[in-house]
Amino acid sequence: MTAEIICVGTELLLGDILNTNAQFLSRELADLGISVLHQHVIGDNVERLRALVTEARARSELLVFSGGLGPTEDDLTKETVAEAFGDTLRFDPEEWDKILAFFARTNRTPTPNNRKQAMVPVRGHKLPNAHGTAPGAWFEDEAGHCAVLMPGVPRELKAMWAEDVRPALEQRQNCVIHSRTLRVLGGESSIATKVGELFHSENPTIAIYCKVGESEIRVTARAATADQAEAACMDRIALLRQRLGDNAYDVDVPGLEYTVVRVLRERGLHAATAESCTGGMVAERLTNVPGSSEVFGYGFVTYAEAAKTQLLEVDPALIQQYNVVSAEVAVAMARGAVNASGAELAVGITGLAGPGGALPGKPVGTVYLAGADRRSHRTWVMRLNLGGYQERAIIRTRAALYALDLLRRMALELPVPDAELLEETF
Amino acid sequence: MTAEIICVGTELLLGDILNTNAQFLSRELADLGISVLHQHVIGDNVERLRALVTEARARSELLVFSGGLGPTEDDLTKETVAEAFGDTLRFDPEEWDKILAFFARTNRTPTPNNRKQAMVPVRGHKLPNAHGTAPGAWFEDEAGHCAVLMPGVPRELKAMWAEDVRPALEQRQNCVIHSRTLRVLGGESSIATKVGELFHSENPTIAIYCKVGESEIRVTARAATADQAEAACMDRIALLRQRLGDNAYDVDVPGLEYTVVRVLRERGLHAATAESCTGGMVAERLTNVPGSSEVFGYGFVTYAEAAKTQLLEVDPALIQQYNVVSAEVAVAMARGAVNASGAELAVGITGLAGPGGALPGKPVGTVYLAGADRRSHRTWVMRLNLGGYQERAIIRTRAALYALDLLRRMALELPVPDAELLEETF
Numbered sequence: 001m002t003a004e005i006i007c008v009g010t011e012l013l014l015g016d017i018l019n020t021n022a023q024f025l026s027r028e029l030a031d032l033g034i035s036v037l038h039q040h041v042i043g044d045n046v047e048r049l050r051a052l053v054t055e056a057r058a059r060s061e062l063l064v065f066s067g068g069l070g071p072t073e074d075d076l077t078k079e080t081v082a083e084a085f086g087d088t089l090r091f092d093p094e095e096w097d098k099i100l101a102f103f104a105r106t107n108r109t110p111t112p113n114n115r116k117q118a119m120v121p122v123r124g125h126k127l128p129n130a131h132g133t134a135p136g137a138w139f140e141d142e143a144g145h146c147a148v149l150m151p152g153v154p155r156e157l158k159a160m161w162a163e164d165v166r167p168a169l170e171q172r173q174n175c176v177i178h179s180r181t182l183r184v185l186g187g188e189s190s191i192a193t194k195v196g197e198l199f200h201s202e203n204p205t206i207a208i209y210c211k212v213g214e215s216e217i218r219v220t221a222r223a224a225t226a227d228q229a230e231a232a233c234m235d236r237i238a239l240l241r242q243r244l245g246d247n248a249y250d251v252d253v254p255g256l257e258y259t260v261v262r263v264l265r266e267r268g269l270h271a272a273t274a275e276s277c278t279g280g281m282v283a284e285r286l287t288n289v290p291g292s293s294e295v296f297g298y299g300f301v302t303y304a305e306a307a308k309t310q311l312l313e314v315d316p317a318l319i320q321q322y323n324v325v326s327a328e329v330a331v332a333m334a335r336g337a338v339n340a341s342g343a344e345l346a347v348g349i350t351g352l353a354g355p356g357g358a359l360p361g362k363p364v365g366t367v368y369l370a371g372a373d374r375r376s377h378r379t380w381v382m383r384l385n386l387g388g389y390q391e392r393a394i395i396r397t398r399a400a401l402y403a404l405d406l407l408r409r410m411a412l413e414l415p416v417p418d419a420e421l422l423e424e425t426f
Numbered sequence: 427m428t429a430e431i432i433c434v435g436t437e438l439l440l441g442d443i444l445n446t447n448a449q450f451l452s453r454e455l456a457d458l459g460i461s462v463l464h465q466h467v468i469g470d471n472v473e474r475l476r477a478l479v480t481e482a483r484a485r486s487e488l489l490v491f492s493g494g495l496g497p498t499e500d501d502l503t504k505e506t507v508a509e510a511f512g513d514t515l516r517f518d519p520e521e522w523d524k525i526l527a528f529f530a531r532t533n534r535t536p537t538p539n540n541r542k543q544a545m546v547p548v549r550g551h552k553l554p555n556a557h558g559t560a561p562g563a564w565f566e567d568e569a570g571h572c573a574v575l576m577p578g579v580p581r582e583l584k585a586m587w588a589e590d591v592r593p594a595l596e597q598r599q600n601c602v603i604h605s606r607t608l609r610v611l612g613g614e615s616s617i618a619t620k621v622g623e624l625f626h627s628e629n630p631t632i633a634i635y636c637k638v639g640e641s642e643i644r645v646t647a648r649a650a651t652a653d654q655a656e657a658a659c660m661d662r663i664a665l666l667r668q669r670l671g672d673n674a675y676d677v678d679v680p681g682l683e684y685t686v687v688r689v690l691r692e693r694g695l696h697a698a699t700a701e702s703c704t705g706g707m708v709a710e711r712l713t714n715v716p717g718s719s720e721v722f723g724y725g726f727v728t729y730a731e732a733a734k735t736q737l738l739e740v741d742p743a744l745i746q747q748y749n750v751v752s753a754e755v756a757v758a759m760a761r762g763a764v765n766a767s768g769a770e771l772a773v774g775i776t777g778l779a780g781p782g783g784a785l786p787g788k789p790v791g792t793v794y795l796a797g798a799d800r801r802s803h804r805t806w807v808m809r810l811n812l813g814g815y816q817e818r819a820i821i822r823t824r825a826a827l828y829a830l831d832l833l834r835r836m837a838l839e840l841p842v843p844d845a846e847l848l849e850e851t852f
Contacts, residue, residue, distance in 0.1 A: 013462045015453030016633060019445055022467070028439030036439045037474065039467035041448070050461065207442060210828055238819070273706075279713025280699075280706030283727040287705025288819060298733045301709040301719075301725025307767070311724070311737070341733070355716055394715060425482070 001173065002060045003029050004038040006052065006070030006105050008077050010042045011153055013111075015099060016344035021157055028161065031220045032207070033176050034062065044074040047253050053147075061145050062169075067152030071113040080138055081147050082121060085139035089119040092126065092135075092390040103175045107360050127164045132156040136164075175222040182217045183256070185405060186279040187248040191215055204236045212394060213401040214256070230279045230284055246414050247404075256404045257292075264295035264345075265413045271407050272298040272341035274312050274333035276324070277367060279303060279353040281400040298341035302333065312336025312348075313316035323359060327381045330368035334379060335426040340374045345410050347371050347403045351384070353395045363387045367399045370415070371406040380406065380419040427599065429455050429484045430464040432478065434494030434503050434579055438467045447492040447583055454587065457603050457631070457646045458595055460488065467468050470500040478831040479510040479573075487571050488595075493578030495560040497539040504563055507573050508547060511565035516550065525559045553590045558582040562590075601648040604655035608643045608663050609682070611673040611831060616640055630662045631839075638820060639827040640682070672840050675831075682830045683711040683718075689837045690721035690771075697833050698724045698767035700738055700759040702750070703777040703793060705729060707826040724767035728759065738762030738774075749785060751776050753807045753846075756794035760805060761852040764798045771836050773797050773829045777810070779821045789813045793825045797832040797842070803852060806832065806845040 011017050022039045029036050037060055041339025042048055049068075056063050068077030082089055094232045096118035103110045117134045120126035127136030129151060137149040143334050148165055170176050184191055188210050192199070195217075199206050204221035217240060221232035241248045250259040261415050264271055271298075273282045283299030286292050305324055308314040314332040322328040351367025358364050365387025371380045384402055386395045409416050436758030437443050448465045454461050468474055475494075482489050485590050494503025508515055522544035529536045543560045553562030555577060557768035563575040571803055574591055576583045597604050610617055613635050618625070621643075625632050630647035643666060647658035667674045678687040690697055699708045699722075712718050726737050731750055734740040740758040748754040759774025777793025784790050791813025797806045810828055811823045835842050 012449075013452055013465065014456045015449045015451070015637070018449045019465075021443045023438075023441045025441070026439055030440045037469065037471075039439065039445075039465075039626075041465035044464075044465070124750075190491070209442075215465045231825075233608075270578075277713075279718075280701075280709035280725050280727060283706035283729075284704075287703075287729055288822065289820060292705075293729055297728075297730025299706050299727025299728065299729065301706060301713070302723075303709075303713055303725065304723025307724045310766075366704075393714060396714065 001034045001062055003034050003036050003062040003064060003120065003314065004040065004056045004060045005029075005036060005064050005066075006383055007039070007066045007152070008044065008070070009040045009041070010043045010065075011042050020154055021152065024158065025064055025161070027164065029064070031179065032166070033222060034173070035176070042266075044068065046076050046080055049077065049080050050084065053081055057084055057141070057145055057147070062143075063147040065090070065147065065149040068138070068150060068156055069117065069151050071117050071133075074115065075116070078149055081137075081139055081149060081399050085124070085141045085145075085147055087123045087139050087196065090122050091115070092118050092120040093289070095120060095126065095135050101289075102133050105348070127160050129156055130159050130163065131372065136160050137169075137200065144336075175218060175224065176229050177222050177228050177402070178226065178233050179218055179220040180233040180237055181253055182219065182240055182248055183214060183250050183253060184217060184244055185214045185249060185256075185401070187213075188215055191217070191244065194415050195240055198236070198240065201236075204232050206236070213398045246409075247356065249408065255285070256290050256401060259324075260404050260407050260411070261286060261292050261295055263408055263412070267411055269345060269411055270297065270341075270343035271411075272296070272297050272300070272337040272343040272346040273403070274300045274302060274308075274337035274346060274348040276302055276308070276349060277334070277353045278349050278400045278403065279398050281396055282347065282349070282403045285400060285404065298343065300337055300340070308333060308336075312340060323358065323362075325362055325368065327365060327368050327383065330370035331372070331379050331381050331422065334370040334372035336376045339426070344371050344374045344406055345371065345408055349399055351395075351399060351402055353392045353399075354390075355392060365389065365395050367395070367402075368400065369406060371400055371419075373410050377423070379422040379424075379426065380410070380416045381422065382416070382419040387388040391398070427460045427488055429460050429462050429488040429490060430466065430482045430486045431455075431462060431586055432482065432489060433465070433467045434470065434475070434489045434491060435467070435577070436469045438493075438599070446580055450584065451492070451587070452489055452579070454592065455490070457605065458592070458599050459601075459648060460595070466532065470494060472500065472502050472506055475503065475506050476510065481508055483510055483567070483571055484574070489573040490591075491569075491573065492583050495543065495562070495575060495577050496545050497537065497559075499539065499724065499808070501542070504545065504575055505577060507563075507565055510552070511567045511571075511573055512564050513549045514548050518544050518546040518547050519539070521546060521561050528559050534679040536574065540600065543717050546754075553586050555582055556585050556589065562586050564591075564594075570801055571686050577710060599648075601650065602652050602655050603645045603646060603648050604659050605644055606659045607678055608645065608666055608668055608674055609640060609676050609679060610643060610646070610677060610762055611640045611682075611827070613639075614641055617643070619671065621666055624662070624666065627662075632662070639824045659705050672835075675834065676838045681711070682827060682834070684715050686833050686837070687712060687715040687718050687721055689834055695771060695837055696721050696723065696767075696769035697837075698726070698763040698769040698772040698828070699787050700726045700728060700734075700763035700772060700774040701726055702759070702775060703735070703779045704826045704829065705774050707822055708773065708775070708829045711826060711830065724763070724769065726759075726763055726766070734759060734762075738766060749788075751778055751785065751788055751792060753794050753796070753809065756796035757798070757805050757807050757848065760796040760798035764800045765852070768822055771833055772795065773832055775825055777812075777821075777825060779818045779825075780787050780816075781818060791815065791821050793821070793828075795832060797845075798852065799836050804850070805848040805850075805852070806836070806842045807848065808842070808845040
């Protein structure tokens with residue numbers, strides 16, 4: 001099946017908003033095995049819209065619309081598409097009641113124009129909108145070509161897609177689709193060397209999306225039943241995990257902090273943070289996870305040298321001797337955080353995020369990261385060389401990611417790559 | 427002048443990347459007073475591309491392309507557009523030398539295909555690429571309709587646009603354009619009630635972009651000279667500031683934390699943070715500003731009650747009596763942070779970010795924010811009701827924004843709206 005995406009809205013043509021709907025729909029259609037040949041953005045202009053719809057309908061079997069379902073007079077997408085697909089519209093009292101109820105709930109009064117939104121296809125059918133006033137519409141012509149109209153608000157569009165449009169297209173494609181996302185530390189090229197040939201698979205498909213310091217691998221399977229699709233996904237995820245080892249840290253989580261909080265909770269452990277160059281980023285990420293208060297109680301943002309001494313009992317002589325950006329100070333910070341908080345695990349981070357402040361032998365991007373474990377009295381310490389990334393925000397984000405990973409590895413008793421292990425008591 | 431934007435790339439049709447180029451180009455063309463009638467995304471397919479270019483050239487005076495300039499055989503955008511615009515391509519030894527030098531610098535070897543990238547228009551002209559291998563191209567037909575081809579990599583496209591394409595279009599439009607962005611606390615509707623009628627102005631144009639808890643107002647002026655455009659911008663900014671008062675906090679800064687660091691530095695002041703529900707977000711934002719170590723030394727992330735007592739000397743009896751989420755505890759946290767850090771100013775934040783944990787009379791989203799000033803021994807405290815936003819991340823982001831604003835207001839000795847002022851010594 002071939003498809004075109006048509007987004008209607010002057011605000012897109014003016015660049016006032018980013019067209020995230022086009023990406024969402026393209027990805028979903030690709031998952032369904034439907035080829036998207038064109039994406040279009042067009043304003044609320046009937047002549048231009050009619051010309052585009054006529055042309056696209058002749059060329060492609062499926063037209064997917066977002067936007068243009070608003071109540072104002074120049075929102076004429078539904079009328080124009082109905083005409084092109086040889087359909088007409090009727091007033092739907094049920095939809096009108098929903099619109100009236102929506103306005104009542106939000107203490108507003110509908111205008112006569114809002115009645116337009118209650119018009120639905122006569123031969124085609126309406127698509128309920130769970131999150132807004134405008135129902136969507138599905139038109140189909142004699143040749144079996146379809147047009148699906150959805151609202152432009154991303155939340156409304158996504159819900160309508162998931163609840164009605166995707167299931168209908170799955171049925172037409174005679175399949176169900178299912179996706180799982182594996183999160184992996186490291187960049188695309190290091191991952192590609194280990195699993196690159198799996199990326200050519202057609203079912204499940206595998207797509208990789210690069211984030212800062214890590215990647216998402218999205219596995220999407222098509223199958224006759226939901227169970228088969230899920231099983232095909234999980235098989236492929238298992239194969240990926242086997243090849244990628246413990247850098248593959250979790251499935252379907254928003255980020256590494258969620259994994260860290262889960263692992264700490266499962267093991268009954270607590271973590272503390274002592275941050276200099278990351279300035280609270282590790283604490284902020286951990287505490288963004290609901291329920292993190294069970295595993296995290298103390299975060300020390302010791303940006304000043306005096307703060308390190310006062311809050312973490314870092315010996316000023318150590319700072320004097322080795323400089324504040326050093327393995328010795330990172331170790332003292334992590335141990336100080338364990339001792340001051342009573343947590344089993346803590347990380348200490350000190351480094352140069354730039355742009356200024358480079359030291360001899362320590363360019364911008366030099367970060368020392370230490371992890372202390374009160375149970376074993378072990379301390380790991382590593383030097384990160386993040387200067388290649390130049391940007392302050394990127395250096396900080398990468399350092400925070402390494403710190404979260406160190407917490408995960410200490411909690412799970414996994415090896416810590418590239419770290420020195422210190423065994424002295426603290 | 428009318429324009430169409432054509433983005434070439436299979437990765438866009440598959441939804442692998444978000445089309446930020448289309449938004450960037452749309453906004454820039456709108457600033458120039460050029461009407462964008464269509465945006466298109468199309469794959470590397472010569473027939474479909476030829477049909478689209480023919481149609482668009484007949485309809486619009488300017489076609490702006492991104493992508494399709496790669497070295498592989500299916501990158502045929504330049505060839506196809508040249509043909510449609512009645513032009514041909516020639517091999518440019520200068521561009522080829524640049525490509526060879528680029529490969530040498532990055533330790534790679536060019537393939538014969540890379541020679542395609544050194545082909546430039548015969549009647550039109552090339553556009554130098556400061557950041558990559560592929561030069562852009564400018565074609566013009568007998569009727570004066572133009573096609574501008576730029577690379578798809580956003581960094582390369584933006585540089586080429588700013589250095590060559592925009593100046594050429596300004597000349598055609600007989601103007602220069604200049605933009606300034608005013609940042610204002612508050613949402614679109616509260617701003618619109620004060621300055622709404624200015625939004626209808628045609629020159630300078632005013633556009634508003636909503637962020638979490640604040641808005642950006644972008645003022646863009648067209649004039650005959652750069653000085654006139656700048657003056658027109660600044661006049662309008664002054665008028666906006668006058669109407670919006672001290673909620674309008676700065677011009678051309680990435681965020682409120684930059685303003686706070688600048689103001690603290692200008693006044694020789696220091697700030698400390700005591701955070702519970704925001705979990706380090708205020709410290710993280712402050713320390714993301716280069717040079718913030720001059721004004722910020724101590725951040726306390728006291729997520730646990732014991733941490734509040736131990737690090738900030740919050741009296742356990744106070745927590746017992748008023749609950750940890752209370753004005754009294756926020757005040758004690760802010761004062762404790764001033765006393766423990768020696769900073770002149772500190773903020774204390776305690777609240778319920780959810781999703782669980784609601785208390786009687788304190789639903790999720792209830793946040794207490796206090797600010798203590800060591801110089802005057804004054805303390806401000808306010809209750810924020812952020813429950814309407816539901817999402818944990820949004821509640822935290824808004825609370826952090828209020829905290830940064832409180833630091834700004836204390837430093838500048840501005841009134842603090844909706845706060846209770848306590849005058850007792852601490």
